[in-house]
Every structure is written in C-alpha cells, then in structure tokens.
C-alpha cells in the first residue's frame with residue numbers, strides 16, 4: 039500500500055495544499071512548527087477519521103475557518119482509492135458532512151464515516167490502533183512498544199498478525215460443539231424412550247392374537263347366515279297365515295256392519311211414521327189458533343180509526359201520527375223556552391227590585407246619621423255662642439278699669455315705663471340728698487365739738503375771732519333745708535310707688551284685652567264653620583231621602599212587572615202539560631195500530647206454519663218409501679254372507695301364525711347376541727391392528743433417531759477436532775511468530791546498534807523481552823539508555839513490519855512506514871545506521887517510507903524531498919517538492 043496524493047484545505051495550519059507522494063523514501067523537512075506532523079496526521083485522519091486523531095475534530099479545523107476538507111488518494115494491491123472527508127462547524131457543533139471512498143474501477147463506493155472506516159479496516163487488516171503500532175511512529179512515541187506490558191504487546195502483535203481471528207474461530211467451534219452436545223443429549227434421551235416402548239410392544243405377540251380373532255369372526259359370520267335364512271322362512275309362513283286371517287276378519291266385519299245397517303233402517307222407518315202422526319195433530323191445533331186470531335183482528339180494527347186492516351192503511355196512519363207528533367213536540371219546545379224566558383225575567387226583575395229597596399234603606403240610614411251630626415253640630419254651636427258672650431263680659435269689665443285711668447289700654451306699657459323711670463330718678467335724688475345731709479350733719483357735729491374745746495372748727499385755731507365759727511349757723515340751716523327736702527322726696531317716692539303698682543295693673547289688663555280679642559276671633563270663625571256644616575248636612579240628608587223615595591217607587595214598579603212575567607211563565611207551563619197529554623194519547627193510538635199489525639203477522643205465521651208442516655209430512659212419507667227398498671237389498675246381502683263362512687280353515691291359520699311368531703322372536707334374540715359378539719371381535723381386531731401400526735411407526739422412529747444420533751456424534755467429534763485444531767494452530771503460529779520475530783529483532787538490532795556490550799535479545803512465548811549482555815546478564819529493555827531504547831524500539835517495529843510483510847502469505851498489508859522525527863535521540867553514527875535500516879526495510883518490500891526529519895544524512899538518503907514552510911505573516915503552511923536540481927542545495931537546507 040502506498041499514498042499517492044494528499045490534498046488539504048483549512049487543515050490545521052494548511053490553507054490549500056496539494057502534495058503528490060511517490061514510492062521510495064520521502065523526507066519531509068522544515069522548521070519547527072511549520073506543519074510537518076500535521077501533514078502526516080492529515081493522511082491518517084483521511085483513513086480513520088476522528089479515531090485516528092490525537093485530539094478532537096475541533097482541533098483539525100484551521101483557527102477562524104468553518105470547514106475543513108481532506109482528500110487522500112492511495113493504491114493497494116494494484117487498485118487505486120480516493121477518500122474524501124469534509125468537516126463543518128455549525129455554531130458550537132462540529133460535524134463530518136462528507137465522507138466517501140471510491141475505487142478507481144467504480145465497483146467500490148462507500149458513504150458515511152462508519153462504512154468508510156470499516157472498509158479501510160478490512161482492506162488494510164488494521165484498525166487505527168494497529169496502524170499506529172505498526173506503521174506510524176508518532177513523534178515522541180518511539181518507546182511505546184517497549185513500555186507496553188507483555189500482554190498488551192501480545193494483544194497488539196496478535197492482532198497485527200491476525201492471530202486473534204484464530205481464537206475467535208476456536209471459540210465459535212467450541213460454541214458449535216456445545217450446541218451439538220445439547221442436541222445430542224436430547225436425541226439420545228428420545229432414542230432410549232423409543233427403544234423401551236418398542237421392546238414392550240414386541241413382547242405382546244400381536245400377530246397370533248390377530249389370527250385367533252379373525253378365525254373366531256369367520257365362524258360367527260357362518261352362524262349368523264344360517265339363522266337369518268331360517269328366520270326369513272318363518273317370516274313368509276307368518277305372512278301367509280296373516281293373509282287368511284285378515285280375509286276372514288274382513289268378511290266378519292262386513293256382516294256385522296250389514297246387520298247394524300238393517301237394524302238402523304228398521305228403527306228409522308218406525309221413527310218416521312211416529313213423526314208423521316205427531317205432525318198431523320200439530321196441523322189441527324194450528325188451524326184452531328188461526329180461527330181465533332182472525333176473530334181478534336176484526337175486533338182490533340174496530341178499535342182503531344182504520345178503514346181496513348191492510349198494510350197500506352197502517353202505513354198511512356202511522357205517517358199521520360208521526361207528523362202530528364213532530365208538530366206537538368215543536369210546540370212543546372217553544373212553550374218550554376217561553377216559560378224559562380219569562381221565569382228568568384221575573385227572577386231578574388225581583389232581584390233588581392230587592393236591590394233598589396236595599397239601596398233606599400241605605401240612603402235613609404245615611405240621612406239619619408247626618409241628622410245626628412247636625413244635632414251635635416248645633417250643640418257645639420250654642421256652646422261657642424255662650425263662650426263668646428262670656429268673653430265680651432270679661433272685656434267690658436277690663437275696659438271699665440281704664441275709665442278713670444290716665445291712659446287708654448294701648449298706652450299702659452309706656453305709661454308704666456315712664457313712672458318707673460321717674461321713680462328711679464327720684465331714688466337717685468334721695469340717695470344724693472341723704473349723703474349731703476349726713477356730710478352736713480358731720481360738719482355741724484365736728485364744729486360743735488371743736489367749739490366746745492374752744493377751737494375753730496375750720497382751722498383748729500382758737501375760736502375767738504375765727505371766721506369759721508360764722509359758717510356753723512349756715513351749716514345748721516343747710517342741715518334743716520336738706521332734712522325738709524328729703525322729707526318731700528320720701529313723700530313723692532311713696533306716691534310714685536303706688537302709682538307704679540297701678541300702672542302695672544293697667545299693663546296686665548291691657549294684655550288680657552289683647553288676648554281676649556284674638557280668642558274671640560277664633561271662636562267666631564268656629565261658629566261660622568259649624569253653621570256652614572249644619573247647612574250642608576241638612577241639605578244632603580234631604581237629597582238622600584228624596585233619592586230613597588224614588589228608589590222605593592222604582593222597586594215597586596219592577597215587582598209588578600216581575601209578577602206579570604211569572605203569570606206568563608205559568609201559562610206557558612200549562613200549555614206544555616196539555617201538549618204532553620196529547621202526546622200520550624198519540625202513543626196509545628200507535629200501540630193499537632201495533633196490535634193490529636202484530637195480529638196480522640201472527641195470522642200469516644200460522645198459515646205458513648201449516649204449509650210447512652204439511653210439506654214435512656209428505657217428505658217423511660217419501661223417505662220411508664226409499665228406506666224400505668234399501669232394507670230389502672241389505673237383507674239379501676246378509677243372507678249371502680252368512681252362507682260363506684269356513685271355521686276350520688281359520689283355526690289352522692291361527693295355529694301357524696302363533697308358531698311362526700314365537701320362532702322369529704327366539705331367533706331374533708340369538709341374532710342380536712351374535713351381532714354384539716361380532717362388534718366386540720371387530721373392535722378387538724381394530725385395536726390389535728392399530729397396535730401393529732404403532733409398532734411399525736415406533737420402529738421407523740427408532741431407526742431415524744439412531745441415524746440422527748450417529749450423525750450428531752460424528753459432527754460432535756468434528757467440532758471437537760476443529761476447536762482443538764484452532765487452538766493448536768494459534769499456539770503453533772504464535773510460537774513460529776515469536777521465533778521469527780526474535781530472529782528478525784536480533785538481526786535488525788545488530789544492524790542498527792553497533793555495540794559490543796550486548797550478545798542477543800530474547801523474546802519468550804509471552805512476548806516478554808529481555809536483552810542479554812555479553813557476560814550473560816539479563817537486562818530489562820527499560821534499563822537501556824534513551825538512544826538505545828529508541829534504536830531498540832525502531833528495531834522491534836521494523837521486525838514486526840517485516841514479520842507482517844513476510845509472515846502472512848498472500849496479500850500482506852504493507853502500509854507506508856511513517857517515522858516522525860526518529861533521530862531525536864541518536865548520535866550521528868547511529869543516524870547513519872538508521873539510513874541503513876531504511877535501506878534494508880525497502881529491501882524487505884516496504885514500498886513507501888515517509889520520514890519527518892532534519893537530519894542531513896536522512897535527507898541525503900531521500901528519493902524525494904518535501905519542504906514545509908510557514909508564512910510568518912499569514913501563519914499558513916505550504917509544501918513544496920524539491921526537484922533533482924534543488925537536491926544539490928541540500929547542504930544549505932540542512933544547515934538551517
């Protein structure tokens with residue numbers, strides 16, 4: 039297998055990149071971070087999808103882009119394939135939108151990530167992990183196989199070499215064996231059951247039993263035939279005897295019936311004669327009755343107004359009566375209606391008269407009540423008139439008070455107020471004068487006292503010659519004047535006081551007169567009102583009485599008319615009674631006519647009856663004649679039959695019949711028993727035959743089962759062998775693989791590591807690795823130095839790759855050997871060893887080797903050189919194949 043071309047768009051640092059790859063060694067080189075590993079990763083992603091990624095789908099999309107596209111073209115076993123993948127980002131989601139694989143001849147097409155991956159896994163016989171382990175040495179993962187546990191290693195290598203398949207087959211074979219064991223156990227059980235049943239049935243001697251039963255049946259059938267023959271003979275004898283007896287019986291029955299007929303006829307003739315005689319006497323009686331009826335008819339006709347007793351006359355009379363009746367009934371209805379109408383009118387009028395009378399009474403009652411009201415109003419009136427004169431008397435009295443008064447009743451109040459004012463003024467004067475008086479008295483007393491002491495009452499100086507002593511006399515005069523004035527004032531005060539009391543009285547009288555005037559006006563109004571009331575009520579009472587009188591008159595009038603109507607009703611009733619009598623008379627007339635008609639009918643009936651009886655008599659005579667003729671014939675036949683009887687023959691036939699019947703009964707019983715026995719025998723034979731069939735069936739089943747068990751046993755054996763074979767094969771293959779792998783590993787390690795310290799490497803059956811030193815000391819590979827480990831690991835991978843390329847016959851899946859930075863830990867000497875290893879790997883048939891490296895020596899060993907560069911401004915990587923010409927400048931490149 040080899041990669042032909044890879045095309046990328048927006049894959050990690052790549053924008054649009056298209057790289058062709060050819061067979062041989064291709065070295066990819068460039069600066070750190072330029073995108074070399076990404077290029078390899080893209081190929082790997084194209085094959086296995088996200089399973090082949092170290093990171094997630096997210097990581098492969100160039101930062102800032104929304105979709106990534108990877109295409110890989112590769113060749114495997116002469117066929118070309120093309121894988122196309124597209125990944126898109128939808129918001130937060132990232133999805134594979136296209137994933138297809140196509141073969142160049144158009145027979146292979148796969149669509150969908152799962153289908154494509156499983157196709158690739160089948161084609162390369164490696165899943166992503168196996169591919170990594172074998173072909174793709176990722177950067178920094180050179181130690182992976184060494185670090186793995188032996189069992190991990192075993193799984194990886196087994197898987198690569200498809201040994202896992204053998205184990206799967208072995209397990210399938212084991213499953214099949216177990217399945218066969220189950221079925222075999224079941225069938226063996228069934229076989230032994232059938233064998234037991236078979237043995238049981240064979241011991242039962244079924245054929246002997248069948249023969250015995252069949253000969254019994256034959257004998258029985260012969261007996262049955264014989265008995266049936268005898269019975270049919272007896273049956274024909276019985277039929278003959280029955281015939282004879284039947285004929286005899288018939289004749290005897292005929293004779294009996296003929297004799298009975300004769301007797302019947304004779305008695306019928308006798309009865310006929312008797313009836314004829316009876317009829318003759320009935321006819322006589324009827325004739326007598328007829329004569330009586332005829333007499334009665336003429337009497338009845340005479341009672342009626344009929345001219346004759348004919349049907350037409352009766353009809354005519356009846357029609358007259360009907361007409362008359364109709365007239366009478368109409369008259370009577372009319373009279374009845376009239377009577378009812380008059381009665382109603384009379385009743386109505388009487389009622390209305392009563393109403394009027396009642397209303398008159400009511401009015402009179404009302405008038406009486408009004409009279410009472412007038413009376414009481416009159417009383418109230420005279421009371422009010424009395425109180426009016428009382429009021430006037432009081433007023434007169436009060437007015438008299440004012441006769442010698444200084445003022446009239448109207449000015450009493452202002453007069454009183456004037457007097458009161460004068461009195462108040464006077465009292466003020468009294469107070470003033472009293473005060474002046476007591477002052478004057480005090481001066482006089484003081485002056486007198488001072489005088490007694492000899493001093494001036496005014497200035498306290500000695501009195502002699504004092505001016506003041508002169509005033510004493512004046513003061514004494516003044517006291518006496520004041521005392522006079524005060525006395526006058528007191529007198530006037532008592533006068534005014536009595537005047538005030540009088541004035542108060544006048545005020546009171548004045549007020550009372552005012553009150554009396556307003557009361558009088560009220561009483562006068564009341565009197566006016568009462569008078570009007572009396573007037574009105576008296577008028578009303580009069581009107582009511584007049585109306586009552588009118589109502590009485592009207593009631594009287596109505597009563598008279600009512601009486602007249604009652605008389606008219608009576609007259610109409612009388613007429614109804616007369617008409618009823620006439621109708622009764624009419625009914626009697628009708629009854630008489632009915633009597634005539636019924637007598638007429640009775641006469642006609644009697645005549646018909648006589649006719650009918652005579653006819654019956656002659657009929658009876660005719661019938662008896664016929665009977666007598668018939669009787670003579672029957673008597674002849676009876677005589678004939680009596681002569682034809684043979685009693686002996688009948689007796690013999692009876693004997694034979696009874697013999698035959700008892701024989702048939704006996705033989706039938708026997709035959710029934712035989713039939714029962716026969717049924718038993720047949721069913722016994724049936725049962726034996728069925729058992730024989732079953733026996734046959736059992737034999738067949740037994741044979742079938744035995745065959746099947748044998749077949750299953752051989753299948754079981756085969757599956758056991760198969761299981762063992764797969765187990766052995768795997769162990770053998772692994773042993774051989776281990777041997778080859780150990781050999782190749784030693785060869786390769788020798789090639790790449792030129793060192794005298796190690797003698798050889800050992801790989802045991804469980805894939806445990808041990809390195810032996812020259813002195814025979816064993817060493818765990820992990821104890822090797824970093825560079826040694828890298829070399830050891832490369833050797834192991836190359837060995838595995840070789841084993842893969844050589845070990846599996848036919849189409850070995852030899853993917854490109856991909857080495858990412860394998861020289862990291864190597865010194866320059868060992869790098870040249872690596873170049874040798876690469877050469878050797880090509881020799882072992884590896885078609886394509888892809889190496890990421892900076893190493894000059896490796897670059898020098900390349901068939902193709904691919905240069906990866908990253909544009910420092912756009913940060914996008916690009917690839918470029920360096921052609922032959924530029925290979926010359928390799929040194930320059932390598933020096934970078």
Ligand SMILES: Nc1ncnc2c1ncn2[C@@H]1O[C@H](COP(=O)(O)OP(=O)(O)OP(=O)(O)O)[C@@H](O)[C@H]1O
Nearest residue numbers: 050051069070071072073074075076097099100101
């Ligand atoms: N999704 C991405 N979008 C853009 N650039 C990316 C993306 N993923 C990785 N890169 C860039 O790709 C480069 C990594 O490339 P890669 O590992 O292939 O380099 P290299 O050439 O193998 O380097 P070295 O020589 O160190 O092994 C880094 O510079 C990284 O920034």
Ligand SMILES: [Zn+2]
Nearest residue numbers: 071074075177
């Ligand atoms: Zn790298």
